Amino acid sequence: MFTAIGVKRIAIFIAILVAAGVSVIAAMTLVIPVDMVREAVKNEIRAVTGLDPVLRGPVSMSMFPAPTVNFSDVVLGEPVEGETAFTVDQLTADLRLMPLLAGRIEIADISLTRPHIAVTVNPDGRTNWSPLVDILARALKPNAKRDERVLSFSEIRINDGVVAVRNPSRNVEEMLDGVELSLAWPSIAKSFAASGRFVWHNETVETNVTIANFPAALAGDNSGLKFRATTGAFKTAFDGTMSYRPSLKIDGTLAADGPSLRDALRWLGERSLPPG
Numbered sequence: 001m002f003t004a005i006g007v008k009r010i011a012i013f014i015a016i017l018v019a020a021g022v023s024v025i026a027a028m029t030l031v032i033p034v035d036m037v038r039e040a041v042k043n044e045i046r047a048v049t050g051l052d053p054v055l056r057g058p059v060s061m062s063m064f065p066a067p068t069v070n071f072s073d074v075v076l077g078e079p080v081e082g083e084t085a086f087t088v089d090q091l092t093a094d095l096r097l098m099p100l101l102a103g104r105i106e107i108a109d110i111s112l113t114r115p116h117i118a119v120t121v122n123p124d125g126r127t128n129w130s131p132l133v134d135i136l137a138r139a140l141k142p143n144a145k146r147d148e149r150v151l152s153f154s155e156i157r158i159n160d161g162v163v164a165v166r167n168p169s170r171n172v173e174e175m176l177d178g179v180e181l182s183l184a185w186p187s188i189a190k191s192f193a194a195s196g197r198f199v200w201h202n203e204t205v206e207t208n209v210t211i212a213n214f215p216a217a218l219a220g221d222n223s224g225l226k227f228r229a230t231t232g233a234f235k236t237a238f239d240g241t242m243s244y245r246p247s248l249k250i251d252g253t254l255a256a257d258g259p260s261l262r263d264a265l266r267w268l269g270e271r272s273l274p275p276g
């Protein structure tokens with residue numbers, strides 16, 4: 001049975017341990033140069049995705065309440081025909097604490113704040129993302145060369161994002177605002193999953209997407225695909241497969257229901273049904 005003095009000694013011991021831990025963590029900001037952290041984070045993003053991030057803004061590092069590195073004004077991938085496909089106002093990398101105490105930089109997860117994703121569809125069906133998708137496909141191949149010391153992050157969060165889709169040949173321009181997504185990146189398993197919400201045509205869409213074999217899908221091969229979307233206008237679900245070699249092919253079961261077909265078509269931007 002603990003006495004009051006014994007409990008007090010344990011509390012003092014725990015307080016000393018916490019204070020010592022805080023002191024060690026605070027000292028790490030002085031011991032580890034920011035330049036070294038920046039290069040380590042860039043290398044790990046490159047190793048996991050194959051994309052080379054361009055850090056155009058300032059870099060800051062914080063140890064409380066958790067070790068994080070903030071990068072401002074980030075570009076992922078080289079511009080294609082003068083158009084930048086992916087820009088981010090702020091990229092935050094949460095670091096793993098124990099490796100950091102040992103002097104190693106390892107990313108736990110990544111948050112992208114106010115990213116802007118531009119997708120332009122060309123008349124031949126390819127997009128400005130096609131070169132980036134090819135890079136991702138090579139990086140995620142099962143036999144791709146990777147540094148075994150890199151402990152890949154497996155989660156990417158998107159906060160307040162914007163996706164702009166353009167098809168000039170068909171005079172199509174669409175915008176998805178307020179994109180909030182959590183992406184389960186396939187660093188360990190082959191599957192890819194994304195869940196969250198976005199705003200389209202002033203309506204919030206709750207969505208969930210699962211790709212059974214993400215490397216195969218990027219390479220254009222057959223892969224399982226599940227998609228769910230829910231809005232005030234209707235609910236839809238798809239369960240099947242997809243591939244895009246030699247051309248895009250989606251095969252499966254699509255189900256949709258809603259209170260009003262007329263309202264659903266109006267929200268989709270299609271010509272409304274005649275009355276009656």
